[in-house]
Amino acid sequence: MLIGEYKPEHFHGLPTLETAREKFKALNGDALVKDVFRPFFLQHGMDERFGLAILHRHFDLTIEERLVDYNGTSSPWPTAPTKGIEEPHPSIWAKAPDGYFRPTEYRYSRDDGGEIGEAELSFMDKFDQLLQRHDASGVFGLCCYPGNDFEGSCEITVGRANINLKPADYPNDLQQVDTAWFFSVPLWTRGCRCTCNASAADHPHGTHVYTISG
Secondary structure: OOEOOOOHHHHHOOOEHHHHHHHHHHOOHHHHHHHHHHHHHHHOOOOOOEEEEEOOEOOOOOOOEEEEEEOOEEEEEEOOOOOOOOOOEEEEEEEOOOOOEEEEEEEOOOOOOOOOOHHHHHHHHHHHHHHHHOOOOOOEEEEEOOOOOOOOEEEEEEOOEEEEEOHHHOOOOOEEEOOEEOOOHHHHHHOOEEEEOOOOOOOOOOOOEEEEOO
8 A cells, every 4th residue: 555645635525524424324334334344453453553534524725734633623734844843643544546545634743643664554455455345435544543541522613623622511412423433442332423513403514523432
């Protein structure tokens, strides 16, 4: 599997959450997650290295921007290096139309970001083959594993920023829609969900709420 650099057109090609969710349901995605992907991650020992994510975007970026998370908030950052700070690390990968696995989102941290090695490349190649066998290419991607101590978060999109709330601050009227899963025992038992606050009477269709490990 070949790993490529970030390309704005790849990010722009990601579907909205609504479109991605419809594709997921058409594939009977819940069964795929439980019966196909979870055993696959466990079998290859990658359940504490990667998670499975539905590919989507919440807002557009310019060709000079990329989405970077820092301390629970994802916002547009320049694609060009920023003087004085280290480069962000990829946090979500998806196969692009040119055949490369490319990052679609990043996180900022001074750690090494869990560099991609031969084991990860081999897993990505097998993951790609699995996607093709189940007609799921373009629907699922890989995301970073958050660690066994991950307690959960609820992400709300406000303007051009995704803000992660702590579990105690979750809204009371969320209707959960799954979009990401972690398969290690600690996190699988808690779950990982992406939810949209569709119960609100004036629900703005372009504003979504994610709940991870709800």
